[in-house]
Amino acid sequence: MAEQPGYLKNLKSESVVQRVINCLTDGMVSGELKPGDKLPTEPELAASLGVARTSVREATKILTYLGVLESRRAEGTFVSSGFQESMIDPMVYGIILNKGEDFDSLMELRELTEVGILRLAIKKQQPEGLELIRDKLAAFEEAVAREDEVEAAFQADNDFHDAVSALCQNALVDKINRVVRVLTYAVRRETVATMIQTGRGQELLAAHWKIYEILSTRNMEGLDEIIHNTYFLDVTNK
Numbered sequence: 001m002a003e004q005p006g007y008l009k010n011l012k013s014e015s016v017v018q019r020v021i022n023c024l025t026d027g028m029v030s031g032e033l034k035p036g037d038k039l040p041t042e043p044e045l046a047a048s049l050g051v052a053r054t055s056v057r058e059a060t061k062i063l064t065y066l067g068v069l070e071s072r073r074a075e076g077t078f079v080s081s082g083f084q085e086s087m088i089d090p091m092v093y094g095i096i097l098n099k100g101e102d103f104d105s106l107m108e109l110r111e112l113t114e115v116g117i118l119r120l121a122i123k124k125q126q127p128e129g130l131e132l133i134r135d136k137l138a139a140f141e142e143a144v145a146r147e148d149e150v151e152a153a154f155q156a157d158n159d160f161h162d163a164v165s166a167l168c169q170n171a172l173v174d175k176i177n178r179v180v181r182v183l184t185y186a187v188r189r190e191t192v193a194t195m196i197q198t199g200r201g202q203e204l205l206a207a208h209w210k211i212y213e214i215l216s217t218r219n220m221e222g223l224d225e226i227i228h229n230t231y232f233l234d235v236t237n238k
Helices: 016-030 042-049 053-065 089-097 103-124 127-145 150-166 171-183 185-197 201-217 223-230
Strands: 069-072 076-079
Touching: 016 042, 016 053, 042 053, 053 069, 103 150, 103 171, 103 201, 103 223, 127 150, 127 201, 150 171, 150 185, 150 201, 171 185, 185 201, 201 223
Parallel strands: none
Antiparallel strands: 069 076
């Protein structure tokens, strides 16, 4: 009888389903299970691990939901071949549920993300991308001037930042940026509303012009300070 793969020998003291999950993920980490590999059948896994088929079924369902595995009708269950956007969902839900406790950590992540995106955008931008940024900035300027249209200004702000992220030409960066912006939706909207309603719309607009200037000149000097002092008006005034 062939020797079992190492990942099938690692059952520990957690719940049965968690133990199955750990065994499978250990196999992926060790390289015994590679992207695109087909898993043994449910009965085979159950027999190898000495657990009930229902435990294997539940474990594979969880890993499929997380985007780690994918189920193909009439073919079986396979290790996912690449990044799946659904992998981010559980992290998003966890942060949302703990937002009060994790606010500072989330803001630090946001700042790190914004700085990193700008650095990459400076390196990879194309002229047409910069033109789009200028157009988005003009739309934001028009929206800010209409002080009674906070929603329009907030949408224009989102469009501007999405366009900056697109300059990176990196799908994974774009997805992570979207996640961070979803998580910070409420505080960002409150910032735009407060700045406009208190007559500080031009200050908010100036922050975006500074970002455009950084991109157009490709000058990263003082980038971190500019990001902290402009993007994070919502944190410093919290």
